[in-house]
Amino acid sequence: xxxxxxxxxxxxxxxxxxxxxxxxxxxxxxxxxxxxxxxxxxxxxxxxxxxxxxxxxxxxxxxxxxxxxxxxxxxxxxxxxxxxxxxxxxxxxxxxxxxxxxxxxxxxxxxxxxxxxxxxxxxxxxxxxxxxxxxxxxxxxxxxxxxxxxxxxxxxxxxxxxxxxxxxxxxxxxxxxxxxxxxxxxxxxxxxxxxxxxxxxxxxxxxxxxxxxxxxxxxxxxxxxxxxxxxxxxxxxxxxxxxxxxxxxxxxxxxxxxxxxxxxxxxxxxxxxxxxxxxxxxxxxxxxxxxxxxxxxxxxxxxxxxxxxxxxxxxxxxxxxxxxxxxxxxxxxxxxxxxxxxxxxxxxxxxxxxxxxxxxxxxxxxxxxxxxxxxxxxxxxxxxxxxxxxxxxxxxxxxxxxxxxxxxxxxxxxxxxxxxxxxxxxxxxxxxxxxxxxxxxxxxxxxxxxxxxxxxxxxxxxxxxxxxxxxxxxxxxxxxxxxxxxx
Ligand SMILES: *[C@@H]1O[C@H](CO)[C@@H](O)[C@H](O)[C@H]1NC(C)=O
Ligand SMILES: *[C@@H]1O[C@H](CO)[C@@H](O)[C@H](O)[C@H]1NC(C)=O
Numbered sequence: 283x284x285x286x287x288x289x290x291x292x293x294x295x296x297x298x299x300x301x302x303x304x305x306x307x308x309x310x311x312x313x314x315x316x317x318x319x320x321x322x323x324x325x326x327x328x329x330x331x332x333x334x335x336x337x338x339x340x341x342x343x344x345x346x347x348x349x350x351x352x353x354x355x356x357x358x359x360x361x362x363x364x365x366x367x368x369x370x371x372x373x374x375x376x377x378x379x380x381x382x383x384x385x386x387x388x389x390x391x392x393x394x395x396x397x398x399x400x401x402x403x404x405x406x407x408x409x410x411x412x413x414x415x416x417x418x419x420x421x422x423x424x425x426x427x428x429x430x431x432x433x434x435x436x437x438x439x440x441x442x443x444x445x446x447x448x449x450x451x452x453x454x455x456x457x458x459x460x461x462x463x464x465x466x467x468x469x470x471x472x473x474x475x476x477x478x479x480x481x482x483x484x485x486x487x488x489x490x491x492x493x494x495x496x497x498x499x500x501x502x503x504x505x506x507x508x509x510x511x512x513x514x515x516x517x518x519x520x521x522x523x524x525x526x527x528x529x530x531x532x533x534x535x536x537x538x539x540x541x542x543x544x545x546x547x548x549x550x551x552x553x554x555x556x557x558x559x560x561x562x563x564x565x566x567x568x569x570x571x572x573x574x575x576x577x578x579x580x581x582x583x584x585x586x587x588x589x590x591x592x593x594x595x596x597x598x599x600x601x602x603x604x605x606x607x608x609x610x611x612x613x614x615x616x617x618x619x620x621x622x623x624x625x626x627x628x629x630x631x632x633x634x635x636x637x638x639x640x641x642x643x644x645x646x647x648x649x650x651x652x653x654x655x656x657x658x659x660x661x662x663x664x665x666x667x668x669x670x671x672x673x674x675x676x677x678x679x680x681x682x683x684x685x686x687x688x689x690x691x692x693x694x695x696x697x698x699x700x701x702x703x704x705x706x707x708x709x710x711x712x713x714x715x716x717x718x719x720x721x722x723x724x725x726x727x728x729x730x731x732x733x734x735x736x737x738x739x740x741x742x743x744x745x746x747x748x749x750x751x752x753x754x755x756x757x758x759x760x761x762x763x764x765x766x767x768x769x
Contacts, residue, residue, distance in 0.1 A: 350433040353382035353407030357744045361400035365447055366391040368690070369399070370697060370719065371754040373414035373425035374738065376407075377746025383411045385425065385441055385449055386748065388736055390690070390697075390721060390755070396736045402449050406435045410703065413686075414752040415466035415474065416443075416766045417495065423449065423754055424474055424497070426463025428542075428703065430456070431484055437463040438476065440497040446756055446764070452497065458482065459502045460489035462542040465525040465582075467769065473500070475534070477522040480542035486553070487515055488522050490536055490561070503566040514568045519555040524583035524596065526769070527563060531592045533609050534561035537580035539599075546709045554579040558596055560609050560619045572619045574598050574605050582638050583607070584769065586663065587645035593666070595624060595648060597639055602631030604639075604650065606666065625669045630655045630676075635713055636702050640687040643768045647672075647728035651684045653702045653713055658684055662728055672729040680732050683715035686750075689724070691757040691765035696722040696730060701738075701749045717747055 356376075366389035375383050382403035389397040409427030416423050423441040430437045436454035443449045460478035467475045472495030481487045489502040504511025514520075524537030538555030545552050556577035560569045574580060578600020585594045594607045604625045611620040627650065631637070636653040648661040648669075657679055660672040673679075685702040689695075700716035719736040742748030757765040 348408055348433045350435060351380070351407075353403070353405065354380050354745075356382055356384055356401060356403050359398075359401065361448070362389075362397055364389060364394055364397055364399060366394055366397070366399070367757065367759045368692075369446060369756045369758065370736075371414065371423060371443070371449070371756070372699075372719065372738075372748075372750040373411040373752045374742070375409070375411045375749045375751070376742060377739075377749065379408045381745040382407050383409050383427075383439075385414075385423070385451075386738075386742075386750070387447070387449065388719070390695075395721070395734055398741065399447060400449070402441065402451050404439045404451055404454065406430070406433065406454075408433050409435070409437075409439075410705075411749075411751050412463055413466050414754050415468060415769075416754045416756075417472055417474070418468045418470055419472065420756070420764050420766055422452070422495070422497075424466055424476070424493070425752070426466065426476060428462060428464075429705070430463070431461040431480075431482070432708075437461055437478070438493065438497065443756075446758060455493070455497055455499055457489065457491045457499055457502050459506065460487075460491060462488065464523045464539075467525050467527050470529055471495075475525060475527060477525045477536055478502075479521045479523050479539060484543040484546070486541045487520055488542075490522055490525070490534070490566070492566070501566065503561075504568060505566070508567060511568050514559070514571060518557050518571050518573075519553065520557075520559070521553075521555055522559065523581055524558075526584045526594055528585050528592050528609075529563065531609075532563045533569075533592065534563050535559070535583045535585070535594050535596075535607060535609065536561065537583040537596055539579045539581050545711050546705065547707075549710055552710060554600065556580065556598070558583055558607065558621075560607075570617060570619050572607060572621050574601075574621055576601060577605075578633070581636055584639055584641060587641055587643060587768070589645060595639065596621070597637035597650065599635065599637050600633050602627045602629075602634065602637070602652070604637075604648070604661070624666070625661055625671070627652065627659055628675050630657065631659070635711065636685055638685055638687055640689050640696070641768070642689055642693055642724075642728065647724075649687050649689065649696055649698075649730075651687050651698060653683055653685050656682050656684065656714075658687070658696070658698055658722070658730060660729055672727065681716065681718075681720055683713045684720070686752045688753050688755050688767045690755050691767060692759075694724055696720075696724055697753050697755055698722055699750045699753060701751055703751075704749070715749070717749055719750060719753070 522536035523539035577598035738748030
């Protein structure tokens, strides 16, 4: 394996770590959106004379940085006084990236479906809004930015939804060692775990980050002083995108997707990973690397709700396959964590850039978005030995570039978004999209029936269209017990 400059820096960090015994000081997060240096000063943590100088000379060439201009505010709009029971929150980038990124709120009730309720801008633009999730108490949303680092700005954007009909932007933050915000899992006691697919400069060596309920960074893992962990991530590409946590069994799975910088020009080709990491939740340390041979980007991983073996599914994008991971089973060589092929989604599913997933709350039905195949596959996992495919693999579905999937809290609909990533001239990822919210009916047998949509291209035409990457769905049918999507 070649010794890339960033690896060299981290090997150096290892030497620093071995002569520095005190626990990792938790780096203080930056206050609100003050552009700092792209690669932060970590000489406080890694105490080697000349470390920052070394970092400067070894840093790889970066893609085009964007001038961190302030955003143009969203054009004036009228908020609706409707108070629907079912709401969709959509973390959205404008087609014209000079405008602020925003969170849009829509009614998903049958009688007012698709009515615009309101939107709220964040104080920055060009983040490429990415994943979105809700805190356990249902009062906070956090959205991540895939490309925030190109404008040297914050990656995590927190919203207060204590009034669900009038979300407010609350604060933002960023990590120190890592960037490129991806999947988000809420912690039972408030706060979030969030994968960062890249280093602070967007190269290999991302981190699993942890945030408290106030949106302050708690830590990044493996920590700079976790020597076995650092050796682990230096050995095999560590670009964590997928994230799933079994809080009862005390384990985490992260899945490695692609090196973010390798998707931006200049690029020698996208560097895809074929690994997952199994973690000890309470110590935030890696137990083992699990490999899916030839996986070609393991975009997503999710524990199967209610599975007695704590099994998880993982999506291998180049292979177009779904694998099953048994975290507590042992391999023939005694190592923990077994990976087996669960289902091959067939020729149309191979190399589709992204395969994301969601489960029905009971773990029986698995929905899979095959982005460039413009298709959502459905597996009935009643018998894990014999998954039954419920969609017709050759059907032309009315979706383009589908990615994010959310089963609604009442299990009656699947919210699928027709947008993945369009990096434009600066990058290699420009998947076709219809920019629609697809509100798909789930039939009693778990299969899908395409029905209603909300067209963000026309809804936000006054800023070049809207690109909804991710949703959170709220069901306020019982106002005392609001329900949200299940992960
Ligand atoms: C996880 O970490 C905790 C705390 O360090 C430790 O007590 C426990 O034995 C670890 N569990 C496993 C499975 O390694
Ligand atoms: C679409 O959804 C509405 C509301 O649930 C329903 O009345 C209608 O029958 C559905 N149409 C189709 C074609 O499934």
